């Protein structure tokens with residue numbers, strides 16, 4: 001029927017020239033073909049220039065029509081190598097050729113589609129090469145149950161149709177290519193602008209999500225990173241809102257989920273290769289991965305697109321799009337997204353670098369402030385720094401070395417100046433935590449309302465005056481040791497909070513909602529008798545038991561008189577060297593007085609007495625102005641036994657001795673309070689209590 005053939009050719013020619021919508025064009029093309037040649041299935045494949053790969057361009061199989069470049073419902077790859085498939089046979093064909101499917105299957109027994117076609121009763125397979133300008137660009141194949149009766153004109157007509165189809169396919173591909181490039185360009189431009197102008201992570205990724213969504217519509221956009229040491233975390237995640245904008249998702253929203261769903265590790269392998277999971281493929285995957293099952297059932301996700309952002313050496317990251325539509329993404333979408341990967345990777349590196357700089361700056365600021373606080377007490381102590389070999393101190397050294405390497409809480413007790421802080425520092429320096437910070441907090445030296453913020457930190461605006469966020473010492477000490485000096489002075493309400501940190505190892509900043517985990521070793525010290533404080537209701541019994549896990553009690557100097565002389569020599573040597581003074585002798589009477597003295601201020605007092613002596617002495621001997629006189633004024637006592645002076649008398653004499661040396665001055669740099677290392681107000685109160693009147697007694 002040449003007329004009919006001509007009119008078909010004319011029709012197709014016309015349709016190619018005029019039909020703008022490619023789907024309409026190919027639908028009508030296959031319909032017309034079916035009218036003339038009653039086939040059961042039609043497939044158009046395209047080939048790459050080297051004829052290495054094929055791609056399904058269109059499939060019309062038993063009524064299931066797959067339009068040009070659509071992804072198949074099963075999400076099966078539409079592109080693949082021709083090697084090992086019958087296509088490698090067909091590409092050498094110059095003209096239309098008819099095959100028997102059974103024969104083909106014998107030649108390619110592994111090629112599944114043939115088996116499936118035969119099962120459905122198909123027998124014949126006709127392949128028409130698609131050429132334009134002499135170039136083979138693809139193949140048109142027709143499958144049928146009945147053997148087609150081809151006249152030579154039919155063959156001729158089909159080959160002519162093949163040429164027209166080849167033109168239509170080439171045009172479509174060219175148009176699509178141009179459109180895709182335009183999309184890519186405009187999106188790249190928009191992303192470039194965002195990258196240059198936006199430094200804030202949330203805003204940057206929201207812009208990227210919005211731009212991508214213009215070209216590849218999605219309901220979820222996420223960037224997940226994985227550092228070698230830590231689990232996967234979301235760098236940015238957004239959900240599309242009903243108004244089309246993207247809203248950031250809560251970071252901790254998975255925290256309440258059952259464990260298998262939380263196991264994000266499992267999906268890492270999935271996110272680490274570029275892929276599109278749609279239709280039945282996504283369903284199958286969601287049976288395999290708990291997290292996907294969860295997002296499918298709870299969030300209605302039906303399609304996923306993953307594009308890894310592999311960054312050499314940097315945290316491995318992946319860009320993930322999800323949609324509620326079952327066939328939301330195509331291979332082409334994936335290719336397009338992959339062209340954006342270098343820019344997005346750069347954006348991530350920039351954002352992370354900015355954040356790292358910010359974090360380092362904040363850390364430096366914290367450390368600077370802290371170092372200023374601590375500069376005078378930062379000397380690292382070791383066991384060698386302890387002077388004095390008395391039996392009681394030997395016991396202290398043994399206990400110290402036993403407990404130092406552990407994480408056990410230690411409570412150091414003893415009178416003022418007995419070396420509690422020295423012990424705390426030695427405990428830290430002999431522990432595996434020595435590379436991290438030892439953070440000291442003096443519970444007596446801060447106004448009660450500041451201690452909480454000092455210990456736990458506060459959020460910006462948590463209270464009047466909280467202009468910035470502040471990191472507390474518990475957070476600063478993470479991985480290290482916290483030394484709670486004068487713990488007996490801690491107010492009761494804070495004792496409860498401290499107890500919680502010790503029990504749960506977690507706390508919150510003031511005004512903060514987030515629970516912060518901490519790993520600190522606690523060392524506490526006090527010169528109070530905590531049992532008495534507990535009995536008097538000033539100290540919580542439960543906190544006392546928490547702190548008193550491993551007590552170390554430091555004996556006062558008067559209970560270890562044999563340590564006095566070695567300590568004296570130690571301090572003498574130190575101060576003489578430090579101050580560049582000549583070595584001076586020690587008078588026997590002074591030595592005796594020093595030995596006999598009660599040392600209520602313990603080692604610290606001894607240290608100060610010697611420091612002064614080194615400073616003021618001029619002649620060949622060390623001068624202990626006032627000290628010897630005060631000591632001599634006290635009745636001579638044998639080394640052991642005999643009546644002891646009361647503590648009150650001892651204190652009275654000691655204060656008097658100090659006042660003599662300062663000519664009655666109590667406060668100021670040359671006052672007795674400095675010598676005695678106590679607050680001038682406290683000294684005045686004590687003087688009053690002991691009945692010391694400056695003017696009368698000191699003369």
Ligand SMILES: Nc1ncnc2c1ncn2[C@@H]1O[C@H](COP(=O)(O)OP(=O)(O)OP(=O)(O)O)[C@@H](O)[C@H]1O
Nearest residue numbers: 385386387415416417418419420421422527603604
């Ligand atoms: N056994 C010792 N050997 C050498 N120096 C010591 C010894 N014991 C204490 N000192 C020194 O004495 C001074 C006071 O010690 P430290 O501050 O540790 O006492 P403390 O018990 O913590 O006092 P306070 O209860 O008043 O805080 C420090 O300069 C410390 O180096």
